[in-house]
Amino acid sequence: MSTDAAPRTSSRLDWEIVVGLEVHCELATVTKLFCGCANRFGAEANTQVCPVCLGLPGSLPVLNRRAVELAMRIGRALHCEIRPSTFHRKNYFYPDMPKDYQISQYDEPINVGGYLELASERRIGIERAHIEEDTGKTTHVGGGGRIHDADHSLVDYNRAGVPLVEIVSRPDLRGADEARAYVAELRSILVASGASDGRMEEGSLRVDANVSVRPMGSQEFGTRCEVKNLNSLRSLGRAIEHEADRQVALLESGGRVVQETRHWNEAEGRTSSMRSKEEAYDYRYFPEPDLVPLVPDEDFIAEATAGLALMPAARRKRLAALVAAADGQPAATSVTDQIATVVDLGLDDLVVAAVGLGADARLALARSANEAAQSPERARELDASVFADLLGLESTGKLSATQAKTVLAELLEHGGEPEEVARRLGYEALSEDALSGVLDEVIAANRGAWERYVGGDEKVAQLLVGQVMKATKGRANGKAVAAALAERRG
Amino acid sequence: MSGSADVAPVASARALAARVRAGELSAVEVLESALGEIERRDGELHCFNLVTADRARSAAAEIDRKVAAGEDPGPLAGVPVALKDNLCTRDVPTTCSSRILEGWKPPYDATVVGRLAAAGAVSVGKTNLDEFAMGSSTESSAFGPTRNPWDLGRVPGGSSGGSAAAVAAGFVPLALGSDTGGSIRQPAALCGVVGVKPTYGVVSRYGLVAFASSLDQIGPFATTVGDAAALLEVIGGHDAMDSTSLALSAPRCSEVLDDGVEGLRVGVIADFLDDASLDCAGAVRAAAEVLAAAGAKVEDVAIPELLHGLSAYYLIAPAEASSNLARYDGVRFGLRVDGPDVEAMNARTRAAGFGPEVKRRIMLGTYVLSAGYYDAYYGQAQRVRTLVARAFARAYGQFDVLLAPTTPSVAFPIGAKTADPLEMYLADLYTIPSNLAGHPAMSVPFALGDSGLPVGVQVLAPALGEREMFRAAAVLEAGAAPEARAPVTGGAR
Ligand SMILES: [Zn+2]
Numbered sequence: 016m017s018t019d020a021a022p023r024t025s026s027r028l029d030w031e032i033v034v035g036l037e038v039h040c041e042l043a044t045v046t047k048l049f050c051g052c053a054n055r056f057g058a059e060a061n062t063q064v065c066p067v068c069l070g071l072p073g074s075l076p077v078l079n080r081r082a083v084e085l086a087m088r089i090g091r092a093l094h095c096e097i098r099p100s101t102f103h104r105k106n107y108f109y110p111d112m113p114k115d116y117q118i119s120q121y122d123e124p125i126n127v128g129g130y131l132e133l134a135s136e137r138r139i140g141i142e143r144a145h146i147e148e149d150t151g152k153t154t155h156v157g158g159g160g161r162i163h164d165a166d167h168s169l170v171d172y173n174r175a176g177v178p179l180v181e182i183v184s185r186p187d188l189r190g191a192d193e194a195r196a197y198v199a200e201l202r203s204i205l206v207a208s209g210a211s212d213g214r215m216e217e218g219s220l221r222v223d224a225n226v227s228v229r230p231m232g233s234q235e236f237g238t239r240c241e242v243k244n245l246n247s248l249r250s251l252g253r254a255i256e257h258e259a260d261r262q263v264a265l266l267e268s269g270g271r272v273v274q275e276t277r278h279w280n281e282a283e284g285r286t287s288s289m290r291s292k293e294e295a296y297d298y299r300y301f302p303e304p305d306l307v308p309l310v311p312d313e314d315f316i317a318e319a320t321a322g323l324a325l326m327p328a329a330r331r332k333r334l335a336a337l338v339a340a341a342d343g344q345p346a347a348t349s350v351t352d353q354i355a356t357v358v359d360l361g362l363d364d365l366v367v368a369a370v371g372l373g374a375d376a377r378l379a380l381a382r383s384a385n386e387a388a389q390s391p392e393r394a395r396e397l398d399a400s401v402f403a404d405l406l407g408l409e410s411t412g413k414l415s416a417t418q419a420k421t422v423l424a425e426l427l428e429h430g431g432e433p434e435e436v437a438r439r440l441g442y443e444a445l446s447e448d449a450l451s452g453v454l455d456e457v458i459a460a461n462r463g464a465w466e467r468y469v470g471g472d473e474k475v476a477q478l479l480v481g482q483v484m485k486a487t488k489g490r491a492n493g494k495a496v497a498a499a500l501a502e503r504r505g
Numbered sequence: 506m507s508g509s510a511d512v513a514p515v516a517s518a519r520a521l522a523a524r525v526r527a528g529e530l531s532a533v534e535v536l537e538s539a540l541g542e543i544e545r546r547d548g549e550l551h552c553f554n555l556v557t558a559d560r561a562r563s564a565a566a567e568i569d570r571k572v573a574a575g576e577d578p579g580p581l582a583g584v585p586v587a588l589k590d591n592l593c594t595r596d597v598p599t600t601c602s603s604r605i606l607e608g609w610k611p612p613y614d615a616t617v618v619g620r621l622a623a624a625g626a627v628s629v630g631k632t633n634l635d636e637f638a639m640g641s642s643t644e645s646s647a648f649g650p651t652r653n654p655w656d657l658g659r660v661p662g663g664s665s666g667g668s669a670a671a672v673a674a675g676f677v678p679l680a681l682g683s684d685t686g687g688s689i690r691q692p693a694a695l696c697g698v699v700g701v702k703p704t705y706g707v708v709s710r711y712g713l714v715a716f717a718s719s720l721d722q723i724g725p726f727a728t729t730v731g732d733a734a735a736l737l738e739v740i741g742g743h744d745a746m747d748s749t750s751l752a753l754s755a756p757r758c759s760e761v762l763d764d765g766v767e768g769l770r771v772g773v774i775a776d777f778l779d780d781a782s783l784d785c786a787g788a789v790r791a792a793a794e795v796l797a798a799a800g801a802k803v804e805d806v807a808i809p810e811l812l813h814g815l816s817a818y819y820l821i822a823p824a825e826a827s828s829n830l831a832r833y834d835g836v837r838f839g840l841r842v843d844g845p846d847v848e849a850m851n852a853r854t855r856a857a858g859f860g861p862e863v864k865r866r867i868m869l870g871t872y873v874l875s876a877g878y879y880d881a882y883y884g885q886a887q888r889v890r891t892l893v894a895r896a897f898a899r900a901y902g903q904f905d906v907l908l909a910p911t912t913p914s915v916a917f918p919i920g921a922k923t924a925d926p927l928e929m930y931l932a933d934l935y936t937i938p939s940n941l942a943g944h945p946a947m948s949v950p951f952a953l954g955d956s957g958l959p960v961g962v963q964v965l966a967p968a969l970g971e972r973e974m975f976r977a978a979a980v981l982e983a984g985a986a987p988e989a990r991a992p993v994t995g996g997a998r
Contacts, residue, residue, distance in 0.1 A: 066613050070832050072606070072714040073593040073615060075747050104828050106874070108851055115831035168847070170836070299874035301883060304719035304825055306748050 032259040033236060034194045035186035035225040038201055039179050040211045041149065041218065042085045048148045048178035049076030049118065056217045060171040068176035070113030075305050082178035083125070083309065084319035085210040086146050089180050090126030091320040092208040093141045099310040100125040100145070102303040107296045111151035111170050119147035119181075121300050125309065131184070131204065132328035133196050134355040140185030149177040174218075180210070186225065186236060191255040195248045198222055203327045203359065215247055222251055226258045228266070237262070238272040242286055244279045254279040258286050330358045334366060334380065341376035350377070353384035360391040368399030374406040382406065386423050393427045401426060405433040412494030418442045441490060450483075450491060450499055457482045458503075469504055476500060518584045518678040518732040522625070525568065525583035532568035532583030536561055536627055539585040543629070543676050551651050552671040554590045556630035557597055561585070564627045571625075579625025581739060586621055587671040587680040590631035591638055592723070593712040594618055601714050602646035603636045605858025606839045615712020616747070617681060617723055617740040624739040629677060632667030636860045637830065638688055638716040640664050641932040644923055645862040652919070653696060655958055659916040662692030662932075665726070669696040672726045679736050680726040685716050686818050687911075687936025689724045690948040694911035694961025697950040697990045699733045699978070701725050702936075704968050705943030706751035708737075709744030715829040717822035718749075720940040728990065730949060730978045734758035737971070756971035762979040767800035769977060772904035774965075775805040776812055777935050784954030785910040792951055792962040793908055795984035796977060806904065810896035814938040817889035819930060820873050820882050821941075826863075827870030833858060865926065894942045897967065905973045907965040909935050911948040915958035935963060945971050949981045950990035959989045 047054050050067035066074040090097045103121035124145030130138040152174050157166030182201065188194045202220060205211040212219050222245045227237035242258050245251045257279075262272050276295070277286040311319075325333070334354045338346045346354065357363050362383045369379045379402070387394035405426065409419035414437055422436050458465045461482060468475045476497060483496045524530040540558055547553055571578040588594065591601045593611035595618075600606045614622075621628060635645040643651040643666030651666040653659040654674040661670040665682030669692035672680050682689040684702035693700025701724045708723045715721060725736035741755025773793050778786040797803040835841035835854030842853035859867070873882035900907060912932060922929040939946040945968070948961035962981060966974035 066611070069837060071593075071611065071613075071838070072599070072601075072609075072832070073591075073611065073613075073712040075711050077746060077748050106828050106831060108831065108834060108848070110834075110836045110847055113832065113837065115834055116828050297876045299828070299871065299876075299879075301824060301828070301874055301879075304717075304749075305715075 027260065027263055029231055030228045030259070030263050031231050031233070032190045032255065033186050033227045033229060033239075034188040034190070034255055035239075036182075036184045036188065036194060036197060037223040037225070038182045038184075038198065039149075039221040039223075040089070040182060040205050041220075042082050042178040042180060042210055043212050044079055044081045044085065044178055046079060046081075047176040048079050048082050048146070049176055052176065054177050055173075056214075056219075058173055060169075061173060063173040064175070068113065069172055070115075070175075076118060076303075078306060078309065079178060082146060083311065085178075085208075086125050086144070086180050087311065087316055087319045088208040088323055089144050089182070089205065089210050090129065091323055092204050092326050093126065093129035093131055093144060093182070095126035095129030095141060095144055097126055097311070097316055097320075099123070099308060101308045102146075102306045103300045104303050106299040109150070110168060111153045111172075111175070113151065113172060113175050117148060117150065118303055118306070120145035131197065131200060133193070133200055134327075134331060134351070134358075135193075135196070137187075137193070139187045139197055142183045142185050144180050144182040147179050147181060149174050149179050151175040186227070186239075191252040191259075194224065194255055195252050198248060198251060199359075200327060207324045207326055209324075218246075221246070224251060224255055224258075226255055226262070227272070228259050228262045237266075238274050240272065240274065240286075241276045242279050243276060243289065244281075246281070250279060250281050253281075253284060254286060257284065261286065327358050330363045331355060334358065334363055337367065337370050337376045338380060341370075350380065353380050356384040356388060360388055360394070362387055362391060362394055365394065365397060365399055365402060369403040369406060372400055372403035374403040375410045378406050378410055379403075382419070382423060386420050387427065389424070390427050397427065401433060408433055408437065412492050412498070413437075414442055415489075415492050415494070417489075418492075450487075450496070453483055453486050453491070454496075454499060454503060457486060468500070516678060517729055518581065518727060519735055521678060522580060522582045522584050525625075526572065526578060528572050530583070532565035532572075532578075532625075532627060533562070535583050536565040536585055536629070539629055539676055542674075546674060547676065549652065549657065550654060550670055550674055551649060552587070552632055552667045552674060552676060553630045554600055554602060554633050554648055554667070555598060557594075557628065558630075560597070561627050561629045564622065568625050568627065579623060580735065581621070581679070582625035584626045584679055585629045585677045586626045587630060587632045587668055587677045588618065588628055589634055589638075589665050589668050589680070589682045591634060591683060591714040591716075592618055592631075592681060593714065594628070594631065597631070599631065599714065600648075601637045602634045602648055603833075603858065603860070603863070604647045604840060605833045605854070607858075609839045611712075613712065616709035616744045618712060620740050621681075626679065626739070632665070632671055632680065634667055635664035635688075636863050637714070637826070638664040638683055638685055638721075639826070639862050639866055641687070641691055641929050642917075642919075642922065643667060643692075644919065645860055647860055650919055653916045653958075655697065656916065656956070659918050659958070660695070660921075662695035662912070662916065664688040664692075665700075666692045666696075668726050669693050669698055669700065672696070672698045672728060678728055679732060681723055681736075681740070682726055683713055683716075683721055683723050684936075684940065685720045685722075685822060686940050687933040689726065690911050690936050690946060690961070690963060691932060693726060693948040694950070694959070694963075695916040697959030697961075699725075699727045699730055699947065699949055699982075699990075700961075701733050701737060701947040702939060702945060703737060703741060703756075703971060704751070704945045705940075706749050707741045707753070707756065707945070707969075707971070709747040709750050711744055711746035711750075715825075717825040718829060719825060720818075720822060722940070730975060730982045731759065731762055733947070734762060734975055751969075753969075756969065758971050758975035761972045761976050764976050765799055766796050766977055766980050769796070769801045769906065769973065770904045771796050771801045771803045771977065772806035772900055772907045773803065774811065774907050774909040774935075775807050776809050777909045780913060781910045781935075782914040782955065784952070784960055785912060785914060788952040788954065788960040788962050789908055789910050792981050792984075796908070796980060799980045799984075801977070801980075803908075804904075806900050806907070808896050808900050808907075810892050811938040812934070813889050814893050814941050815930065815934050817886040817893070818933070818937045818941060819869070820886035821890065823866040823870030824874050824883050824886075825870070827867045827874065830859075830863070830867055862926070890941045893938050897938070897942050897944065901967040901970075905966070906970065906977050908977075909963045909965060911935060911961035911963040915954045915956065915960060939965055942968075944968055945974055947974060947978055949978045949985065951981060951985040953986060953989050
């Protein structure tokens, strides 16, 4: 019943894609979850191991306090309830699992029932975020790189016992774009909470997707497949699209989706079956007798979650509130996009500080999201008062928009004071006397246009301003010229 | 008795240590005497899987150097000890008496092994056990059974049979065992020595190859109650490497040995007397009289729930074992039997490496944890475990310690129970409840029973009740038939 071919069907619009994600996040601890070995990526194979993480007979796990603290920070950042928890053993044979069981939280996880708010303001439910240990890493030599065709396999246990938090979302995501947005947002949260370095390419974040489809408007969930091996946001998006197409094609041709685990092949751009529900492992979970229940008291939780930075959703709300206060109305979609960019790039503190110094909120946002965004590292170090001064020159008409953008680029590149930089670039607005002379010339040369302007035709103003700017080779500021023309008209 | 009473004189550990510390006796002399005895008689008894003579010689020489230099050589200076071969010893093979660990040398010492060395004890070797400590006779060892020094045709008990027999034979005055369902107390009773299972968490399990993690506890074998107390003081106390280790120092039992039992409330577990053999039940009655005569308030108590412990134990212990023993897969250490793919390699390795009793328990444990059976078996067993703990709690509302037989009978002939696993499991009927509850219990040699074989009496106490337990044990020891325990010379006690 192989149906890996997945022709795009025009009827895809009749179907809704439902996605739930399981994200494994490696915690940025100094040592592993149950032993004192270094938790560091990229070391020579099997150099960061000891009797405990190799699962040698007689060894016993001791829980890493820092890992628990980071797990609680994640829970707090995702608005979860932090609860007393226990560890279980998940039993299955696999060469990269030293004990042939994984110590994981099962029916009593540390974090339950939170949510993640996307930039679209949609809240995605978080079922749980629990602690577990990572496995080693197997390299299959020969064959197709899969265990069954390999000549032999090499196992690196440096990763065995690295602390993970698995964050399980509810099936609240609708489609590939939203799934990608969720992972990007989650990544920001994990980095902001200090729990993770967020490096997907090093495997710090690993994503499995539960994908199903249902007729648009239906309330019931379809049969889902779990797709594994999604190593980037790009893989995640492609795999969801592909898997949804496969399921739609199956259903539309009268078939049915079989619950199974599928492997995403990035090179081939398709998923293939790993094991069906019937073949699924019976993990024989039972309480881990080598560990005691984890019952953090209020003080420990408070201490561990103290000093948690503002999460992206809260930071977006803070900017939206600034804009709304300035405009007297909620932010428009274009502004929402700018807000998301500014928060993503970590420029929101700059914007907030500049506005606090009197800068125009919309302008601060626009210059941050567009121009400052070109070199975010430098922009994050820009002095807010310098930024506010620049924005002030622009909004009072002393610099044109184009000029302000150039000055900002120069400030980011070489530093300095905005007025001084503008002067050096020859942008200093023409003195009123000089401008007056140019106006005389332009009015004389464009008599008909001037008459129409005086008669109340506002559209002609643009033409006149343009002529003045042309005559001054762009050194005159458009707003100042317009104001001078209006004054001359009386 | 068939065979000779192969029980040699041995000095008490504390007396030996005192003389070594005083420079009256060299650790090397003590060691050579022990090694000589082992050399002469262990071929027959098979207490040891491995004798580490060279390592022991350098350790003993180091003790003598310390004494000569005026440094403190430790409270057990120069005392030879034997280690059950499921305790990890750095660079020394640790087999669990299983083929599957053949050739494996741990890169680290168990916490207790390190503490023994720090106390000046000299470890002479690794003792035989039922494979992975699963058994009550030491017959399931892959390397053949250990014989009971009292009667070479009989088992020494198990699973710590090698350690018990090594002490009874006079090879060493002290040994370590592990007790999951009676594996210290039962062989101690059958060999006429003292055996102690401490409160769960008093002795670190780090470096003890796990059988059933929630039940396993390391404990002492000794020829006297006082020596057992001294050994417990050395090996006990908190260890950061074991999360289930209690945040307490070792119970100081040596200091209460002379306190007597005046006013101590002693309950005799009546439910255990009905099915025990006459000699074992009779020894308990006689022991009760000894305690009463010494001023204890002795009464019978009915705790019928304890008899359900056995069936709960044979679900919980195999369940944990099935998981603990998964790591013997041929990938990283020990035996590997190759196959066309990794699953075949795993399966062939395990088929060749494990003996029938271990396989039986892995299968049983895997079954009881399986989806659809978990609650009916494992879940139900855990409820019975709670029931046993509550029944004990009720009894300890009335009594300070409880008295019971250690075993249903004296040592049985080799081969008598190997054909019937259930019959073998019954050997642990009276010892298992203390493991389920995590309580301390110990066996004290008290009388000679059928065929002139030793009979042990068991003293049970609530969690951390070691001091009361040792008080009662010391009085029982003083009132015991002297011929019921392995003879002691050299100014014992
Ligand atoms: Zn380690």
